[in-house]
Amino acid sequence: MRTIAITSGKGGVGKTNLTVNLAIALAQQTYSVVVFDADFSLANLDIVFGIRAEHTLADMINEDLSITDILVRGPHGVRVVAGGSGINELMHLNEDQINKFFIEFNKLHGVTDYLIFDTAAGLGEDIMRFNEAADEVILVSTPDPASAMDAYAVAKLIFSRNPDAYIRVLINMADNEVQAIHVYEKLEQIAKKFLNKDLHYAGYIPFDTKVTECIRKREPYILTSPFCAASKSVRELSAVLTGKPPYTPRSSSMSFIRSLLGLDEDVTAQKVGYY
Numbered sequence: 001m002r003t004i005a006i007t008s009g010k011g012g013v014g015k016t017n018l019t020v021n022l023a024i025a026l027a028q029q030t031y032s033v034v035v036f037d038a039d040f041s042l043a044n045l046d047i048v049f050g051i052r053a054e055h056t057l058a059d060m061i062n063e064d065l066s067i068t069d070i071l072v073r074g075p076h077g078v079r080v081v082a083g084g085s086g087i088n089e090l091m092h093l094n095e096d097q098i099n100k101f102f103i104e105f106n107k108l109h110g111v112t113d114y115l116i117f118d119t120a121a122g123l124g125e126d127i128m129r130f131n132e133a134a135d136e137v138i139l140v141s142t143p144d145p146a147s148a149m150d151a152y153a154v155a156k157l158i159f160s161r162n163p164d165a166y167i168r169v170l171i172n173m174a175d176n177e178v179q180a181i182h183v184y185e186k187l188e189q190i191a192k193k194f195l196n197k198d199l200h201y202a203g204y205i206p207f208d209t210k211v212t213e214c215i216r217k218r219e220p221y222i223l224t225s226p227f228c229a230a231s232k233s234v235r236e237l238s239a240v241l242t243g244k245p246p247y248t249p250r251s252s253s254m255s256f257i258r259s260l261l262g263l264d265e266d267v268t269a270q271k272v273g274y275y
């Protein structure tokens with residue numbers, strides 16, 4: 001099982017949406033994926049997935065449920081551990097509860113390929129614990145210089161706690177690839193100069209109005225708009241992480257029907273049961 005923490009310095013940079021769509025992209029590559037809502041302030045992962053969770057992590061700890069009782073099945077078989085109210089208690093657990101937490105999570109070993117933590121933004125102790133527990137971190141920043149500086153602060157803190165940390169940087173809401181690489185390279189140079197550490201480029205996701213449209217409808221864009229630029233970027237990231245070729249959404253065989261009916265690709269994909 002490989003664990004990935006998705007984190008950022010600034011809030012609202014697109015972590016939760018990246019988590020959801022990346023999890024689906026990994027599942028499309030036939031990996032078994034569990035996603036964990038580690039943002040205790042918002043706990044909105046289930047909403048972005050478009051699912052309803054009956055039980056949350058707080059229930060597992062407080063009501064003696066097992067991890068399998070609280071996992072909710074999302075699209076493409078992605079399993080979700082929802083946050084929910086009372087989640088702040090997680091950071092003030094007694095020893096028995098902490099043991100219970102890790103015993104339950106260890107049950108995922110062997111039946112899970114990727115465990116993804118969707119964290120809150122910033123430098124908080126709880127956030128850092130997840131970043132530290134993960135095999136690798138995907139640090140999300142927008143091209144906004146303030147967001148990049150906050151991302152640097154996060155990288156600095158992660159390296160100070162774990163000098164061997166593996167941090168990939170993903171630039172979200174970029175105008176284009178040139179801008180994204182420019183922002184990344186600046187960050188990489190600062191990390192090299194002041195921390196003597198290497199960062200790794202995870203790629204970029206363009207600012208895409210399809211994304212905002214899908215978020216409004218509570219649909220993961222990778223499913224309802226599989227051909228939009230953001231979906232393509234997320235599939236490429238998934239391929240980078242797994243080292244396997246990206247999943248190819250079905251399209252070519254339908255191009256004739258599409259042009260005949262005057263439908264765009266995304267609508268066709270949805271109508272033939274892609275979702």
Ligand SMILES: Nc1ncnc2c1ncn2[C@@H]1O[C@H](COP(=O)(O)OP(=O)(O)O)[C@@H](O)[C@H]1O
Pocket residue numbers: 008011012013014015016017018172173205206207208209211212215230
């Ligand atoms: N690639 C994108 N293109 C356009 N808007 C985006 C993109 N990614 C995220 N957003 C916008 O950013 C908002 C915050 O995203 P969210 O995933 O909730 O961020 P975080 O989890 O970092 O707080 C979304 O509601 C959406 O409006």
Ligand SMILES: [Mg+2]
Pocket residue numbers: 015016017039042119
């Ligand atoms: Mg979030």
